[in-house]
Amino acid sequence: MTPSTSRHTLRALAAAAALVLAGCDQPAGPQPPSRPTQAAAVPIASAAAAAPAGLRAVPLVIDVCGQPQRYDRVPQRAITHDVNITEMFLFLGLGPKLVGYSGIPSRKEISPEVLAQLAQVPKLSSQDMNLENMLAARADFVFGGWSYGFRPGGITPELLAQHGVASYVLSESCIHVQKRERVALGDTLADLRNVARIFDIEPQAQPQMAKLQASIDQLAAQMQGNTQQPRVFVFDSGEKIPTTVGGFGMPQAMIDAAGGSNIFADIASNWPKGNWEDVITRDPEWIIIIDYGQPSAQGKIDFLRAKPELAGVSAIREQRFFVISYAEATPGPRNVNVAQRLAAALHPDRRITVDPVPWLPAAESKQ
Numbered sequence: 001m002t003p004s005t006s007r008h009t010l011r012a013l014a015a016a017a018a019l020v021l022a023g024c025d026q027p028a029g030p031q032p033p034s035r036p037t038q039a040a041a042v043p044i045a046s047a048a049a050a051a052p053a054g055l056r057a058v059p060l061v062i063d064v065c066g067q068p069q070r071y072d073r074v075p076q077r078a079i080t081h082d083v084n085i086t087e088m089f090l091f092l093g094l095g096p097k098l099v100g101y102s103g104i105p106s107r108k109e110i111s112p113e114v115l116a117q118l119a120q121v122p123k124l125s126s127q128d129m130n131l132e133n134m135l136a137a138r139a140d141f142v143f144g145g146w147s148y149g150f151r152p153g154g155i156t157p158e159l160l161a162q163h164g165v166a167s168y169v170l171s172e173s174c175i176h177v178q179k180r181e182r183v184a185l186g187d188t189l190a191d192l193r194n195v196a197r198i199f200d201i202e203p204q205a206q207p208q209m210a211k212l213q214a215s216i217d218q219l220a221a222q223m224q225g226n227t228q229q230p231r232v233f234v235f236d237s238g239e240k241i242p243t244t245v246g247g248f249g250m251p252q253a254m255i256d257a258a259g260g261s262n263i264f265a266d267i268a269s270n271w272p273k274g275n276w277e278d279v280i281t282r283d284p285e286w287i288i289i290i291d292y293g294q295p296s297a298q299g300k301i302d303f304l305r306a307k308p309e310l311a312g313v314s315a316i317r318e319q320r321f322f323v324i325s326y327a328e329a330t331p332g333p334r335n336v337n338v339a340q341r342l343a344a345a346l347h348p349d350r351r352i353t354v355d356p357v358p359w360l361p362a363a364e365s366k367q
Contacts, residue, residue, distance in 0.1 A: 062194050065174035071166055074200045075141030081129055081149030083108045084332035085170060089143060090114045091333040091359050092196055092205045100124040100137045103149055107293040109325045113359040129155040135163060143195065145170030146177060168195060172331045175248040175270050183253045185216050185339060188331050211357040215336045219257055222352055223343060229261040230346050233284035235300060236271065237293065244274040250331045251288060258343035280309060286346065287315040292326035
């Protein structure tokens with residue numbers, strides 16, 4: 001054995017021992033990646049023994065906002081932000097993987113189906129994402145979206161990655177970082193499918209997604225041949241300037257599926273500001289009220305009724321209001337049922353099937 005060979009052998013053994021000792025001292029949460037020189041020096045058997053739980057044999061690559069996102073591990077400690085995203089996660093039966101949630105203040109309704117599951121999960125923040133709390137919870141995955149927790153200058157997927165935390169971005173919110181052709185009910189299905197793949201539960205989750213797809217297909221069949229598209233205005237909030245839904249918000253997809261026409265579909269955003277002048281000119285026949293915060297849904301209806309310049313608007317004159325919650329208006333498992341109910345309201349002659357898909361109990365999630 002030459003002196004050079006001896007030095008290389010000693011270095012390899014020292015590096016392997018250091019990794020084993022480090023593995024004993026580190027917490028169960030995400031760890032920073034090993035340095036390339038260390039990985040190259042560790043014998044194959046030692047590296048396999050020190051591999052973290054959930055490491056994939058083949059990395060999973062998913063398109064996220066037009067960019068390939070690589071997932072080397074199956075996450076074990078997840079955090080969700082906002083009520084709709086949390087509902088998507090629990091709809092798949094992934095409650096046992098949830099170690100925290102944020103972005104659900106008291107003014108946002110939580111579906112009764114998930115209240116019991118969330119009762120045992122720590123609320124990390126009522127409003128914005130909190131990086132310190134996420135790291136303290138030893139999270140290895142965060143599910144959020146642009147304007148759903150992620151924001152430039154704040155918490156971003158890139159910042160999380162620097163701390164060894166993987167993430168997934170809600171498809172609807174990608175309009176903030178890339179151009180999109182349209183929004184559709186299928187976007188939620190795509191998100192559910194991607195999350196199921198990330199957590200390696202696609203076989204268990206497939207029946208749930210198949211039920212949603214069947215409901216979408218059934219509604220499309222029942223609306224086939226429809227030529228009437230009632231004009232719809234979505235009123236989220238605002239007195240001086242209304243916040244509404246543009247051509248890339250999930251209510252646009254629900255209105256499309258229900259055979260309606262969004263009066264602000266020409267705004268290339270998801271939740272933009274509109275204006276009262278266009279509401280008057282475009283004369284909606286129906287108004288969708290997003291029920292959250294203050295005033296209540298009835299308070300918002302009373303405000304619209306009392307606004308003198310809106311008195312001639314068809315929806316107000318005919319008292320045609322359709323109320324949905326925040327979680328129903330944003331991307332989530334309840335969107336398909338809302339589209340069914342909206343179609344039944346807009347087209348009562350079509351005998352639309354209104355049948356919500358039941359949630360998957362956490363006990364059925366085979367982790």
